[in-house]
Amino acid sequence: MKHEIFLAKTFAKFEPLLQNELLQLGARNVQAMSRSVQFEGDLSLLYKINYCSRFASRVLWQVKYFNFNSNDDFYKEINAFSAEKYLSRSGTFAVSCTASETIFKTPLFAALLTKDAICDRFRDIYEQRPDVDKENPEVQFHVHIHKNNAILYLDSSGDSLHKRGYKVSNHPASINEITAAAMVALSGWNGKCDFIDPMCGGATILIEAAMQALNIPAGYYRDKFGFFNWLNFDRFTWKNMINEHAIQDDIPIDLYGYDINPRFLGMAKANVEKARLEDFILLNKRDMRTVKPKRTPSMLIFNPPYGERLEMEDNNIFYKEIGDALKQNFPQCKAFLISSDINALKNIGLKTCFKQNMFNGPLECKYYGYDLLSGKFAPTYQSQHGDHKINSKKKC
Ligand SMILES: C[S@@+](CC[C@H](N)C(=O)[O-])C[C@H]1O[C@@H](n2cnc3c(N)ncnc32)[C@H](O)[C@@H]1O
Structure with missing residues (x-):
């Protein structure tokens, strides 16, 4: 499979933990940045990191990098991106944007231009365009702009990965x-x-x-990830990966x-x-x-x-x-x-x-x-309570 560039987001101070975790999961060229870690790998690694990472809050896939000097340039670059490989013409999507030191007055404007460029491409090809759904989009794009450089990402996680899927009851002061x-x-x-x-x-x-x-992988109890909705989602690779996890x-x-x-x-x-x-x-x-x-x-x-x-x-x-x-x-x-x-x-x-x-x-x-010791902290001993089973009757 082709090598791609990804960006895993995390919270301040957890970058070293995440960097180390990504290396152990098989990521290459791992570089810690501020509240994120960039790494390389193929799409099966992207699935694995969404499923296994305990310290990433979401994982973005860099699908396009470009320079631009005007609104028009920006629009054309996004319009040339083959969004139809991931998003169906009858699907829903949303665009978020972060921008600094750029020609755009607000990130919202760049996000709207991105949305228009994607919709116009679908209209030109299919005479039909996907809808925008800000609350629950099937495909989430993110654009990061600094000066005249832009990166278009696909958000592979959907809901933040801290939502593990086991919280049915929310304590008022619960920790993330x-x-x-x-x-x-x-x-x-x-x-x-x-x-x-x-x-x-x-x-x-x-x-x-x-x-x-x-x-138990961090994503074990979740029933969905953003990449499940992509048209290129490889269910076979996903199933193999989760079945291999012991x-x-x-x-x-x-x-x-x-x-x-x-x-x-x-x-x-x-x-x-x-x-x-x-x-x-x-x-x-x-x-x-x-x-x-x-x-x-x-x-x-x-x-x-x-x-x-x-x-x-x-x-x-x-x-x-x-x-x-x-x-x-x-x-x-x-x-x-x-x-x-x-x-x-x-x-x-x-x-x-x-x-x-x-x-x-x-x-x-x-x-x-x-x-608190007076003595050694040597943590190894046998169970007092005999056999435990995570999946005693219920299938995990
Ligand atoms: C900040 S909350 C813990 C949240 C928890 N980590 C979670 O993620 O849901 C602190 C808890 O301490 C409990 N607590 C307060 N005083 C206590 C005490 N003297 N003994 C035991 N628990 C106490 C509170 O009832 C509260 O549930």
Whole structure:
């Protein structure tokens, strides 16, 4: 297959994680940029990255690169692109645009010109044109313009890849799935010791951790990707790729989720069931300050309330109590937590072994790790609970 150029988008600070992941998935000429990583490969790699990437939010395929000096030039270049190879004359499409230092006053104008150029081409060839659907287009184009250079992309993902397909219930302060996956990866957890989210809300972190431990692809629960709608979609290559992906159906560890709020635990339960991970993720109502690990070492990863989306009485006192609980109840464990309340974080009162800035949606956060051990962190042991099966009765 021909080698193509792709651009995978991600969130600020996750570029190195994404770069490394793309290399492992077989991408070539991988170059990290700001909130994106460019790489090369064929269309089967594009399918694979949409299906497997935990850190990409979408993947764009560069279908045309050109220079232009006027509106007319721009129109002609887009009009010459064979959009009919991907989009049906009776289909729907949308165009988004980013532009800087260009002749166009607004990106919207460039997007409209792109739309006209595509529609006129269809009218000339078929006397029929596809419709624009901004909400739910079958084919999404993106134009990126800088000065007099333009790149036309096809968006292969459709909905953002953080929409994994397992969230049936949305916690009001739920963490983004890509951020949760990055938190697990950055902690160095290797799936060989128990995992605890003591303030689990809708269970995003637990589900992302279980998916990593079981080698479940990030896109496993999704029922569609943007490229499914392209006229050149190769269903055979897609099916082969997903069938080759081996999922582990048993692991000798448990994942525990606790929350003080029964309503939120209900949401966690619904999401865990949708992901068919109830044999692995054990949920209970509990105050974090009373939780103890069933086995040590264990890994704790959580996002306590920041007071932004959930009301808090006093973050400073609460974070001090979290720090005390970690110190007293979790010897020989590691704990990682994310928060946007930098002052409250100081009240944890433990020495950090890991620090990284990151975002949770628009919120600028700190992600801190604490080594609570007195002794070695050597995470390997056998399951207490016997056999687990991800797909016990239900087919995944
Ligand atoms: C920011 S939310 C976690 C969101 C979660 N990571 C998700 O993606 O859905 C914080 C959670 O901590 C819970 N919580 C607050 N105080 C708690 C406590 N003392 N013990 C256990 N859970 C607590 C809240 O009920 C809330 O669900």
